[in-house]
Amino acid sequence: MIRHLFPVRGGVHPAYRKDQTSERAVLPLPMPAMLYIPLQQHVGQAAEVLVSIGERVRKGQMIARCSGSVSAPQHAPTSGHIRDIAEVTAPHASGLAQTTIVLEPDGADEWAVLPEPIADPFAVDPQLIRERVAKAGVVGMGGAVFPAAVKLDLGTRYKIDTLVINGAECEPYVTCDDRTMREHPQEVIDGARIIARVLGATRIVVGVERNKPQAIEALTRAAAAYPGVEVVGVPAQYPMGYAHELILATTGRETPAGKRTAEVGVVAYNCSTARAVDQAVRLGRPLITRVVTVSGGAIREPKNVECPIGARVGDLVAFCGGFTSPPAHLVNGGPMMGQPLPNLEVPVVKGTAGILALTRSETNARPEEPCIRCGTCVSACPVGLVPVELAALIRRDDLKTAARLGVGDCIGCGSCAWVCPSQIPLVQYFNYANGMLWNQEQQERKNARVKALAEAHARRVEKAAAAKRAAQSGRKPAASPAAPRAASEETGRKAAATEEAGS
Amino acid sequence: MTMGAVGSSAPFTHSPISVQATMRTVLAALAPATLFNLYLFGWPAILLFTVTIASCVTAEAISLGLADRPVWPRLSDGSAVLTGWLLAMSLPPWAPWWTGALGAVFAIPLAKHAFGGLGQNLFNPAMVARVALLVSFPVVMTAWVVPHPLFAAGSPGLAEGWAITFGGQMPDAVTAASALGFVKTELSRGIPVAQSLPQVPDLMDMTLGLRAGSLGETSLVLILAGGLFLMARRIISWHIPAGMLGALCAMATLFHAMDPDRYASGVFHLTSGAAFLGAFFIATDYVTSPVSKSGQLAFGIGVGILTWVIRTFAGYPEGVAFAVLLMNSLTPIIDQYSRPRRFGRNRQGEPLPQKGAR
Numbered sequence: 001m002i003r004h005l006f007p008v009r010g011g012v013h014p015a016y017r018k019d020q021t022s023e024r025a026v027l028p029l030p031m032p033a034m035l036y037i038p039l040q041q042h043v044g045q046a047a048e049v050l051v052s053i054g055e056r057v058r059k060g061q062m063i064a065r066c067s068g069s070v071s072a073p074q075h076a077p078t079s080g081h082i083r084d085i086a087e088v089t090a091p092h093a094s095g096l097a098q099t100t101i102v103l104e105p106d107g108a109d110e111w112a113v114l115p116e117p118i119a120d121p122f123a124v125d126p127q128l129i130r131e132r133v134a135k136a137g138v139v140g141m142g143g144a145v146f147p148a149a150v151k152l153d154l155g156t157r158y159k160i161d162t163l164v165i166n167g168a169e170c171e172p173y174v175t176c177d178d179r180t181m182r183e184h185p186q187e188v189i190d191g192a193r194i195i196a197r198v199l200g201a202t203r204i205v206v207g208v209e210r211n212k213p214q215a216i217e218a219l220t221r222a223a224a225a226y227p228g229v230e231v232v233g234v235p236a237q238y239p240m241g242y243a244h245e246l247i248l249a250t251t252g253r254e255t256p257a258g259k260r261t262a263e264v265g266v267v268a269y270n271c272s273t274a275r276a277v278d279q280a281v282r283l284g285r286p287l288i289t290r291v292v293t294v295s296g297g298a299i300r301e302p303k304n305v306e307c308p309i310g311a312r313v314g315d316l317v318a319f320c321g322g323f324t325s326p327p328a329h330l331v332n333g334g335p336m337m338g339q340p341l342p343n344l345e346v347p348v349v350k351g352t353a354g355i356l357a358l359t360r361s362e363t364n365a366r367p368e369e370p371c372i373r374c375g376t377c378v379s380a381c382p383v384g385l386v387p388v389e390l391a392a393l394i395r396r397d398d399l400k401t402a403a404r405l406g407v408g409d410c411i412g413c414g415s416c417a418w419v420c421p422s423q424i425p426l427v428q429y430f431n432y433a434n435g436m437l438w439n440q441e442q443q444e445r446k447n448a449r450v451k452a453l454a455e456a457h458a459r460r461v462e463k464a465a466a467a468k469r470a471a472q473s474g475r476k477p478a479a480s481p482a483a484p485r486a487a488s489e490e491t492g493r494k495a496a497a498t499e500e501a502g503s
Numbered sequence: 504m505t506m507g508a509v510g511s512s513a514p515f516t517h518s519p520i521s522v523q524a525t526m527r528t529v530l531a532a533l534a535p536a537t538l539f540n541l542y543l544f545g546w547p548a549i550l551l552f553t554v555t556i557a558s559c560v561t562a563e564a565i566s567l568g569l570a571d572r573p574v575w576p577r578l579s580d581g582s583a584v585l586t587g588w589l590l591a592m593s594l595p596p597w598a599p600w601w602t603g604a605l606g607a608v609f610a611i612p613l614a615k616h617a618f619g620g621l622g623q624n625l626f627n628p629a630m631v632a633r634v635a636l637l638v639s640f641p642v643v644m645t646a647w648v649v650p651h652p653l654f655a656a657g658s659p660g661l662a663e664g665w666a667i668t669f670g671g672q673m674p675d676a677v678t679a680a681s682a683l684g685f686v687k688t689e690l691s692r693g694i695p696v697a698q699s700l701p702q703v704p705d706l707m708d709m710t711l712g713l714r715a716g717s718l719g720e721t722s723l724v725l726i727l728a729g730g731l732f733l734m735a736r737r738i739i740s741w742h743i744p745a746g747m748l749g750a751l752c753a754m755a756t757l758f759h760a761m762d763p764d765r766y767a768s769g770v771f772h773l774t775s776g777a778a779f780l781g782a783f784f785i786a787t788d789y790v791t792s793p794v795s796k797s798g799q800l801a802f803g804i805g806v807g808i809l810t811w812v813i814r815t816f817a818g819y820p821e822g823v824a825f826a827v828l829l830m831n832s833l834t835p836i837i838d839q840y841s842r843p844r845r846f847g848r849n850r851q852g853e854p855l856p857q858k859g860a861r
Contacts, residue, residue, distance in 0.1 A: 009843070254855060256854040257845065259854065329511060340511055371622045372522055372582075375789065384848075405842070417517075420518075421520050
């Protein structure tokens with residue numbers, strides 16, 4: 001299909017290396033001996049535990065429920081016994097632990113009673129679908145891990161006319177979305193139509209990078225019956241999968257800085273999320289497995305694995321034949337934006353798209369060199385920042401100017417750092433600056449609050465003194481008003497100092 | 504089991520293009536024009552070229568040592584070789600050896616390392632050296648020769664070449680004016696451009712490089728080929744060369760149309776002097792030119808206009824080096840005013856207007 005696309009700024013063309021896994025059908029991971037299901041696998045509040053140690057649960061049973069308005073529940077990926085609810089290292093660069101339900105599968109793989117399938121999702125109350133998706137624990141599977149149901153509400157607050165399904169999958173190596181689109185195109189398109197209906201969107205645009213022609217073909221065939229659904233091949237240009245970028249490329253609408261895409265009438269969902277929504281609605285199935293790409297030069301047999309949530313990274317690596325050589329980097333996600341994994345013991349969560357074991361030679365890593373001001377980072381930045389200038393400002397700790405020049409707009413895509421011939425860790429500079437700026441803002445906010453409290457306190461003391469004076473003056477002539485004010489200011493300062501010291 | 508480098512973070516993959524690779528590509532692009540000109544100007548040019556690069560590399564090594572920086576890793580980035588190469592290309596081909604050696608002192612310790620080394624200098628080191636030499640030794644720096652191809656009759660052999668470069672024994676009979684210099688001198692004697700112009704080498708000779716000029720600037724065809732190669736390899740973009748050559752040609756054509764006796768034509772300005780070498784290899788120096796594409800276009804146009812102004816109104820016949828240095832000083836300001844528009848914001852940096860909630 002020839003279709004007009006809108007130009008997007010910047011971007012880079014890393015070595016994609018998707019062929020290591022793209023031509024292999026997804027294989028299910030044999031059930032591991034133990035599953036580790038963290039309570040926080042999404043943006044928002046961690047889920048609340050519903051089970052106790054020793055309890056037997058069945059496949060698909062909710063074991064932790066939503067807590068607060070932005071949250072998602074967790075379900076048992078198979079039947080078995082709860083062995084522990086403990087602090088386990090999370091799949092995060094910090095290596096910190098978080099509360100995790102430990103489930104020992106019993107091998108029966110016995111399903112719980114699932115909610116009734118919704119036979120005609122286009123006839124029921126949209127609120128019903130929203131509730132179903134919320135109960136199924138579906139979160140954004142492209143990496144944002146935002147609870148999918150929360151986004152379904154956007155249609156009530158904004159006028160949404162277009163749903164963009166994100167099948168760009170611009171990260172090198174990762175092919176789990178590609179395989180999902182090729183193997184389950186009907187489910188992706190059906191899920192998209194259900195989401196669009198809830199949002200009130202009349203048009204669906206499925207954006208897929210042109211380096212996935214089979215996926216485009218499969219989806220086009222699946223969408224042929226539905227006039228409102230367009231499947232669009234977009235240029236293979238990282239970071240095309242960044243939602244704002246894909247929306248601009250496919251609809252020509254540019255989301256204002258700091259705003260939701262809903263502001264321009266568009267909501268984006270990842271293609272695997274659309275499939276998960278479809279399964280929740282049509283089958284009543286919660287999100288208990290996901291496809292994970294296990295790849296990289298140090299993996300013996302790279303594969304796409306359909307893996308129960310909570311399987312450990314080591315289980316996946318073992319299923320893929322282990323390492324051929326000790327990897328230089330073990331990455332959770334793609335090589336451009338992924339997080340370093342602390343070890344092989346951490347579990348796969350709902351947002352884990354890839355597990356990469358990279359050798360030193362495939363990273364092209366070299367020692368850092370001085371900036372030669374070549375300006376390729378400026379051309380590469382999809383946001384229109386000037387990384388070379390920002391890095392220089394941050395290096396001399398002029399964070400204020402860096403903030404004015406937009407360091408807060410950085411999306412951390414790593415295009416600048418990828419392209420830099422001197423291999424300056426630009427993203428780290430920007431993350432550092434944004435972290436510091438955030439701390440400063442918190443501190444300023446706190447100071448302002450302390451000041452306001454101190455002033456309020458001073459006013460109260462003054463008021464009380466004035467009242468006392470007024471009461472006294474009823475009996476005898478007034479004393480000097482200067483003394484109590486000085487005292488109250490002193491108290492105010494002390495209060496502020498104590499608060500600050502305590503922070 | 505703990506894996507991976509401590510503190511490592513994304514991206515875990517990088518472009519294969521390094522600083523060294525970039526420098527190597529630029530040197531490769533310069534090679535054809537340089538080799539042709541070395542052939543054209545013979546042994547004295549080869550000796551001067553060698554001395555200049557060796558001096559720059561030596562000066563770089565000493566500067567790095569004095570600054571307590573790792574000598575070999577920095578030296579191997581190729582930037583000193585490139586500076587020396589470009590400086591040599593901008594010298595008169597039969598100039599004495601000390602012009603190259605002294606030029607290296609201007610270029611490397613003064614123009615580059617005094618500012619903080621690679622990437623920190625405000626001015627193009629090779630052009631600082633050329634201009635410093637030109638204003639200090641105007642006679643030596645404008646002693647041009649007509650081509651004396653290697654092994655051709657009348658071409659100096661190695662011994663004679665050695666005497667020219669290291670002995671200062673410049674034969675009187677071979678000097679010639681550059682086209683720009685000739686036209687300027689004639690004009691100052693009251694002879695209009697229209698009359699002097701037919702006496703300079705014809706367009707074919709100017710394009711091929713069979714003319715008097717600096718050591719590496721004469722072969723437009725080979726310089727253009729090198730420039731296009733750099734564009735194809737995405738080392739440079741069209742913005743600076745097109746801006747500079749376009750502005751130079753436009754200014755010259757405009758004024759030539761108004762008064763052909765006073766102003767030389769656009770084609771003459773494009774084909775003479777260092778217009779091509781400057782546009783593709785000197786003004787495009789990463790360190791001293793703006794970082795954004797729009798800034799680079801403005802920079803190129805500025806170099807083009809200033810080159811024409813200096814050639815036409817100033818005391819010197821050639822103006823590329825001066826124009827580049829003047830625009831170098833404007834680079835920080837151009838950078839400030841040519842930042843790209845940020846995603847979702849207007850040019851002033853404010854968020855785009857919202858459509859609003861339902």
